[in-house]
Amino acid sequence: GQNQQAIDAFKRVVALDSTYLNAYINIATCFYNMGVEIDEATRTITNIHIVRQERERANEAFSSAIHWLDQVYASPRRNQDINQALLLLYRRLRVQERVVSLEAQTR
Numbered sequence: 001g002q003n004q005q006a007i008d009a010f011k012r013v014v015a016l017d018s019t020y021l022n023a024y025i026n027i028a029t030c031f032y033n034m035g036v037e038i039d040e041a042t043r044t045i046t047n048i049h050i051v052r053q054e055r056e057r058a059n060e061a062f063s064s065a066i067h068w069l070d071q072v073y074a075s076p077r078r079n080q081d082i083n084q085a086l087l088l089l090y091r092r093l094r095v096q097e098r099v100v101s102l103e104a105q106t107r
Contacts, residue, residue: 007030021077021078028064035061073098083105
């Protein structure tokens with residue numbers, strides 16, 4: 001869908017300029033949105049095996065989001081806007097140790 005197209009486009013941006021942190025944030029956001037969409041779609045499924053498969057797909061998307069966020073987190077080039085985006089997404093993904101660290105840095 002559109003999230004995958006956006007991911008592909010932002011990956012091309014990263015390939016051209018690996019220091020453009022917003023592209024990483026956008027990739028992570030797309031993976032997060034994919035995970036949410038998959039997870040929400042499972043609410044209407046009654047077959048528990050299909051629900052498990054779909055939840056696994058959602059978790060893979062969330063893991064991919066965290067992977068891209070962690071690359072930004074490791075960058076010395078972060079600014080306040082990037083930190084706010086990281087904080088928001090890490091909160092939604094429940095990555096508590098990163099949330100605590102970022103909150104301490106933004107005080």
